[in-house]
Amino acid sequence: MIEAQALSKRYGAKAAVDAVSFTVQPGKVTGFLGPNGAGKSTTMRMIMGLDNPTSGHVTVNGRPYAQHRAPLREVGALLDAKAVHPKRSAYNHLRAMAATHGIPNGRVRDVIELTGLGPVARKRVGGFSLGMGQRLGIAAALLGDPHTVILDEPVNGLDPEGVQWVRHLAKGLAAEGRTVFLSSHLMSEMALTADHLIVIGRGRIIADAPIQSIIDGQGRARVRVRADRPHDLLGSLAGNGVTSQILEPELIEITGVEPRRIAEVALRERVLVYELTPLQVSLEDAYMELTQTEVEYQSHSLPSGNQGAAPVEGR
Template identity: 80%
Template sequence: MIEAVDLSKRYGAKTAVDGISFTVKPGRVTGFLGPNGAGKSTTMRMIVGLDNPSGGDVRVNGKHYAQHSAPLREVGALLDAKAVHTKRSAYNHLRAMAATHGIPNSRVREVIEMTGLGPVAKKRVGGFSLGMGQRLGIACALLGDPHTVILDEPVNGLDPEGVQWVRHLAKGLAAEGRTVFLSSHLMSEMALTADHLIVIGRGRIIADAPISEILDGHGQSRTRVRTDNPAELVRALAADGVTSQQLEPELLEITGADSRRIAEAALAGRILVYELTPLQASLEDAYMQLTTDEVEYHSHTLPQSPAGTGAEEGR
């Protein structure tokens, strides 16, 4: 279990984490989301003692990380997959870590096979691809068979098979009663993996709830509708917050009105409807609504140069 109480971190005049409190419980996958610069990585670093809090407290399995006599057996963390000796092989890197905790070589071989590193185990880490580096980082996190696993962007650089493997791994660890805390920018993958979400923005918690509650509370209802009179149905539903998109001649996707309201409007207007399919709100939509005012760095589309100007003039 991870317990944070009024946890803060300041770097000079900048407050990276601003008095947050949360609990990451065992037996479920807890996702950690937030825009760039929101304080996610700083929070994870404080959990494992790499940064000291400016205020508040955070404990893992009842103790500060530094108080655990064998931390690798309590907490396994992937925070920076590049934090390895590049001239060592993956096998020797893991063996060196294992030696600090009296972990047998049999466990080293076990995590190598578990993470798919077998074919490259004797190769130097400096030549690894991003995805293989991530697999090594996960192997390091699992080396001590820990009660708590913390993974920061674990699917970064992985192929589809690797992404699916991380999903099953996280769910499997949680099913064993372990605490699993992970961050990811892939909303579709987080929606498939996490049971609970903690969302942070500008250093403060803006949501802490089961993923189903976040989807229900912040995702707009969408419904796929087939009708022989789409234009008339759209007019019947014309109201604040109700929008529609025509996907095919007789197929609409309506946002902002649930199936019952659509059916009532169709009945009142004597409009034939022969399909009503509710669509689950996406985690991406819910996340964007939650963090719309919390994004520190905004992207803007550059205006296109008028015809005949721009790139050609610079040649």
């Protein structure tokens, strides 16, 4: 279990993490989401004792990380897959870690096979692809057979088979009663993997709930409608946060109003509706709505005359 109480980290006048409190429970996969710069990495580093909180505290399995006598057996983490000596082989890297905790070489071989590193175990890490580096980082996180596992962007660089493997691994660890704390920017993968979500924005927790509750609570109703006079229908539905998009001359997508209300308005206005299809709200939809005011670094479209153009260096 991971427990944070009023956890804060300041860098000068900037609060990277601002008095956050949360609990990551065992027996489930807890996803950790937030825009770039929201405080995810800083929070994970404080959990692992790599950054000291400005105030507040965080414990793993009842103690601060640094107070565990054998921390690899309590918590395993993948925070930076590149933090490995490039001239060391994967096997020797893991064996050196194991030696610090009296972990037998048999366990090193086990995690190598588990993560699919067998064919490259004796090769230097400096020649690894991004995906193989991620697998090595996961192997290191699992080396001590820990009660708590923290994985920061574990599927980065993995092929589809690898992504699916990480998904099954996370679920399997949780099914064994372990605490699994997982961050990812892949909303589709998080929707398939996580049971619970903690969402952070500008250093503060903005959601902490089961994943389906966040989808149901944040995603607004979206309905696809085919009608003979869609503009008349839209005119009567306008206002109160209702938005629409014209997809084809007689096909529109309406957001923010329930299908029954659309049908009632169509009947009243004598608009012929020959398709009324509620659309499933995705985790991405809910997340974007939840964090729309919390994004610190926003992208913007290029001006219409410059779309597709790229700057040329040296001119």
